[in-house]
Amino acid sequence: MGLALLIALIVFLAAGGAVLGIGLHGADELIRRPTPDVRTDPADYGLAYENVEFPARDGIRLRGWFIPASSPKGTVIFCHGHAGSMDPDIKYAPWFHEAGYNVLMFDFRGHGRSDGQQVSMGVLERLDLLGAVDYLRERGIERVGVLGFSMGGVVAMSTAPHSEAIVAVISDGGFARLERAVAAGARQRGLPAFLAPLFGRLVVWLAGLRLGVRLSEADPLRWVDKIAPRALFIIHGGRDPYVSVEEARELYQRAGEPKELWIVPEARHRQVDVCRPQEYRQRVLGFFDRWLGG
Numbered sequence: 001m002g003l004a005l006l007i008a009l010i011v012f013l014a015a016g017g018a019v020l021g022i023g024l025h026g027a028d029e030l031i032r033r034p035t036p037d038v039r040t041d042p043a044d045y046g047l048a049y050e051n052v053e054f055p056a057r058d059g060i061r062l063r064g065w066f067i068p069a070s071s072p073k074g075t076v077i078f079c080h081g082h083a084g085s086m087d088p089d090i091k092y093a094p095w096f097h098e099a100g101y102n103v104l105m106f107d108f109r110g111h112g113r114s115d116g117q118q119v120s121m122g123v124l125e126r127l128d129l130l131g132a133v134d135y136l137r138e139r140g141i142e143r144v145g146v147l148g149f150s151m152g153g154v155v156a157m158s159t160a161p162h163s164e165a166i167v168a169v170i171s172d173g174g175f176a177r178l179e180r181a182v183a184a185g186a187r188q189r190g191l192p193a194f195l196a197p198l199f200g201r202l203v204v205w206l207a208g209l210r211l212g213v214r215l216s217e218a219d220p221l222r223w224v225d226k227i228a229p230r231a232l233f234i235i236h237g238g239r240d241p242y243v244s245v246e247e248a249r250e251l252y253q254r255a256g257e258p259k260e261l262w263i264v265p266e267a268r269h270r271q272v273d274v275c276r277p278q279e280y281r282q283r284v285l286g287f288f289d290r291w292l293g294g
Helices: 003-031 087-099 125-138 151-162 178-188 196-211 245-254 277-291
Strands: 050-055 061-067 074-079 101-106 144-149 166-172 231-237 259-264
Touching (some): 050 101, 061 125, 074 087, 074 125, 074 151, 125 151, 144 277, 166 277, 231 245, 231 277, 245 259
Parallel strands (some): 074 101, 144 166, 166 231, 231 259
Antiparallel strands (some): 050 061, 061 101
16 A cells, blocks of 8 residues: 555544544533522412322423412423423413413433433433323323423424323424534534534434434424324524524425414524514414413
8 A cells, every 4th residue: 555545544533533422522512411400399380289100101200380260271291491391481381270281390311300311302202291291190190292492302303193182282382303403503602613523323213223212203294294183383583593494384285274483583592572572472372372271
């Protein structure tokens, strides 16, 4: 082997090793148990509640809160986003309590108070949401709505076709394809745009290998057309750096009726409620009133 060829081979192998190392780091960051958000509880908002614990469909122990309404007209499950816990979303619970809805909140596996050390970005978390539905059925609640934020929206959209109990779904900031969301996150961290799609595919593939699952299985584009005749409401920020407006529109176009789409041009990821607080509350509660309440 000539010296030039040997040097080229060494450079190629070194570059390949570096790419693989970066990909493995990205995969680890995607699926590792994150640091939870600052703890709070419904009492901080003047709400009576129960600490609850129930198994996911595969047995992982999940923990959360059940916040009862005095004369409930329905029950809504909150599904939090990736890399935190359920705690920040408690701020929405008073709205639902005042409107007459029970609320069930819980931490996904690998998050907050729940068991598990890894996150699967929606694949296994579907078993968590189904476990929450099972828990509510044990309480005599047969019909539920789901309000999902970011990854929680993905879980809601990809789980609804598998449960007749879920009759209404809101996805606030849910992505359509995990690879694209990972690529967008990499661009935000400075990776050149032309490399980001390859990085997204590599990270999702490596993370799936480590978990023994196919992460793209939970991509909402695979499931959104199967939600109907249950109602779907997609909420999206026009300046979301991780999930494009085009993806939100594609999800909406693929979904069957009844469906709604609300894009707020000035909002970033999960910031629609910050930009339009009163309208957000009215639209969210109005949606559940139409399809779940009564």
